[in-house]
Amino acid sequence: RETVCIFGTGDFGRALGHKLIQSGYPVVYGSRTTQISNLIPKDAEVLGHAEAAQKAAIIIIAIQRQHYNFLTPLAEVLRGKVLVDISNNLKLNQYPESNAEYLSQLLPGSKVVKAFNTVSAWALQSGTLDASRQVFVCGDDVEAKQMVMNIVRALGLTPLDKGSLLAAQEIENYPLQLFPMWKFPIILSFGLAAFFFFYCLVLDVIYTYIYEKNNFSFFIAITIPNRVFPVMALILLALVYLPGIFAAIIQLYRGTKYRRFPDWLDKWMLCRKQLGLIALAFASLHAVFTLVAPLRAFVSWRTSKTIISQALNNKTEPLNHTNAWLSDSYLALGILGYFLFVLLGITSLPSVSNNVNWREFRFVQSKLGYLALIFCTAHTLVYGGKWFLSPSAYKWYLPNIYILSLIVPCAVLVVKFVLIFPCVDKPLTQIRQGWE
Template identity: 55%
Template sequence: MTHASGTSEEMKPNNMLLHPLDMTAAPQPELLCIFGTGDLGRSLGLRLLQSGYRVVYGSRRPNDCGPLPLGAQVMTHAAAAQSASLIFICVHRDHYEFLEQMAHHLQGKVLVDLSNNLKKNMYPEANGSYLQRLVPKAFVVKGLNTLSAWALQNGLLARKQVYLCGDSTEAKQVVAQMATKLGLTVLDKGSLSAARELEDFPLQLFPEWRLPLSIAVGLTAFFFFYLLIRDVIYAYVENGSDISYRIIISLANKVFPIVALVMLSLCYLPGAIAAFLQLYRGTKYRRFPNWLDRWMLCRKQLGLIALGYAFLHAIYTFIIPIRYNVRHKLISRVVDEMKDNKTTPFYFDNTEAWGTDSFLALGMLGFFLFVLLGLTSLPSVGGTLSWREFSFIQSKLGHLTLFICTAHGYIYGWNKFLRPATYKWYTPPGYMLCLIVPSVVLVLKLLLLLPCVDRTLTRIRQGWERTQPREEMDEIKATNL
């Protein structure tokens, strides 16, 4: 009994150490400090609290700074700075003077500068560099300035890329670990001299959309003036009729589908060019020309702008029956039939009926697939698809969409290509011009689908090279010798 009792007593301390309800030894979450109680400061504090941190705010008026996230503390700047080693600066550059006055409290602290400016080159030096000069004994890290208060409040941070720069590697590692815990992807841009570049990022105006928008504006202007000359000016010069009222609806409804089809084909043309370039080179390890790289990187934007033009075409088509001149023609025809006391007979032309119905059916189907491509290009939708699913929709269904929309254009002019009246002033109509680029893309794609071409291209993309590397050739020569 004594032995058993002793064993029980010896086991008791170990059982107490393993007790799951003993929370006295649990470490407290890390305390982070935020200078600034505005929208950005409050949103950042809320996100930090949700990520498991403790938050303390530094404010000029601790007792009158508005509502703060539940669970956060607020105190003076000096007291808040002394309580944390990582401090977020969420105030404007114009109010940085108080930081110089409390430089002794910030010595050895990591200061994360989140400030931005209203325009580029607003100050002679970057905000991050200015802050480092005011507080020379602190470790300034410029970063997280591309985050908005709205994104922080709504938790839209998953896989979002943020940038950091600073002269202290250790300080950047501390900030990077915190950002990773928030769900962000961190990219180190180097020393604090890159602060100006980071501060210019939020001031960029659609940098990825500039080339696609320029192409869209150029195509729109070209086809608008081209059709204006062929339709409106030609009718006035040759026939003396003023049909300028058609510019707003009819002319625009010709331009929109033309630009949509051309831009859709421009999404797939660079891929075909790249494939033939790889076939010509016999390797995938050589870089594409810069113009082709840039073209391929903006294919998504080209497709979305094309979808916008297709939407405009669909809307304009629906309002055609309510236009004044269309209603006037219908009413005039009814009145003329009543005066003559006769009804115009319905002549059934099977060929014309098939052409019209096919034209409308292909247009609706092409527009549906167009919308499907646009939806899957959204990150929230594309992120739910596997690589194979995304590739199938964007490549195979994309080329099918291009084929259907091109067929839609061919059927529109199937009985007009050989009519002399079609070529006003010896110029082809706009729908003929817009069929050139998509037809070229489809022919190139058809060539790439040939078994002998597809097999060779697949091997190249898997790493095979037509010419062996120099090292292997030297090794073969040495073996033969």
């Protein structure tokens, strides 16, 4: 294999050198000090920059951007060579041009390729490449890029060609991002959850405190979260399916699919996966918070109070069949809804979704997803139905939150029901198949 030269014997330079030698590449370092420390891989040579550069066709620049100007005197030696820029910045869009483009401007005679910046030195050396097996590569020279991609592959990493050096900015921004697609869904759900939390606090704790003189402040720990979480889950789940409804209506109204959706709708459609997963997280919390109920001191106290008062009154109530039916069926509906929900979550794991075809994916995500929405809505309806008209659900004239939570899902289900009528579905299908 051809010799690879690395400029810089820092963390990244050494880690990469180690890996390259393991994969059978001879490595030569270009460094300011040619003393060989015991951290530098054994089989590697350490030379001055110019000498080292002459020994190889590919030079990896494992040095911070700030020091790039020391390379200008070497321009002659580096002419025609492939320079691999692996540098990262500390902030998004820190410099007007990307580091790789800057390097290319400094040394117009060399072929600059951006690569390896997503790989962590520590991960590379220790072999725990958990979050960085994918290496984005870009560059203007196709052959240079190919050479670098071969090295990437030989190291057991997966190269991903991102096109010309223009893509370097994006590639340099990538490792600085923190869940960009999750930002809006998370803000939305935190906002909504905070609102519902205070809403419940007012109705369940403050109202009770004022009118019934009962201090139920400990409801903050479990009771209120377990009202907010399921409500959030239900609303977010409905919000996942709402944009599809809007899209259908817009397409029907316009009579064509060949027009862009409004921007907000496009963005919304792109964060449905994230919304759905957050909904799943809320639903999981709801499930576990519900299941611990019998362990709560408050619940056992309430249960024993009821039983004791019955015992003291010397009467055993007969089984209320309606109640038994209602309680069993809302529990069963909730469990089935949650089951489908988890199924949706499992199929959105990248490795699973990569192993199903588009039709299967849409079957689970769209058909079973709607089924999950139906079950969850029915669960809430059956649970709360009997109190819909009872005044206790309207303290201070404010409806209970599960009543609020039902608005969006019911609306989605009703409109969807209209949309699958043949007389609406047929033109829609035609529009989506491209007939105009």
